[in-house]
Amino acid sequence: MEVIDEGKIMISNNVVIEQNVHIISDVSIEDNTTIAANTFSTNFDHGYSDITKGVMVQGFIYKETTIGEGCFLGYGSGYTGRYKIGLALRCRF
Numbered sequence: 850m851e852v853i854d855e856g857k858i859m860i861s862n863n864v865v866i867e868q869n870v871h872i873i874s875d876v877s878i879e880d881n882t883t884i885a886a887n888t889f890s891t892n893f894d895h896g897y898s899d900i901t902k903g904v905m906v907q908g909f910i911y912k913e914t915t916i917g918e919g920c921f922l923g924y925g926s927g928y929t930g931r932y933k934i935g936l937a938l939r940c941r942f
Contacts, residue, residue, distance in 0.1 A: 853893070853909065861918075878916045879935060885924040890916065894930050 850858055856874035860866075865883045873891040878884070892914035896907040910930075916922065917935015928934075 856892070856911075875911065876914045876916065879918040879920075881918055882916055882920045882922075882935075884916075884922045885926075887925045888922050888927065890914070890922070890928045892931070 850872045852858060853874045858872055858874075859877045861878060861880045861882075863881045864878050866872075867884065867886040869887045870884050871889040872878075872884075873889070873893070875892045876890050884890075893909040893911045895904045896910050897904050899907060912931030913933070914928075914931060915933040915935065916928075917933060920935050922928070
């Protein structure tokens with residue numbers, strides 16, 4: 850798990866996180882969620898507005914990210930940028 854700038858990773862009750870999972874920055878993981886092996890989740894994208902500079906020097910674009918109650922993030926999946934998923938939430942991208 851990795852936090853960038855002043856981000857937080859919030860993990861609620863009865864959450865299972867398997868091996869080789871990479872979670873970055875402000876991500877909220879709600880109750881009864883399973884995150885299978887070899888997955889990643891982040892709340893940001895790299896900025897890229899100046900084509901004369903490399904992507905790694907252009908900062909980040911942060912977005913609200915929630916893995917809601919009762920989610921199952923399958924083996925090898927990846928989630929980036931702004932998303933809210935879960936039992937009581939419709940997917941919003």
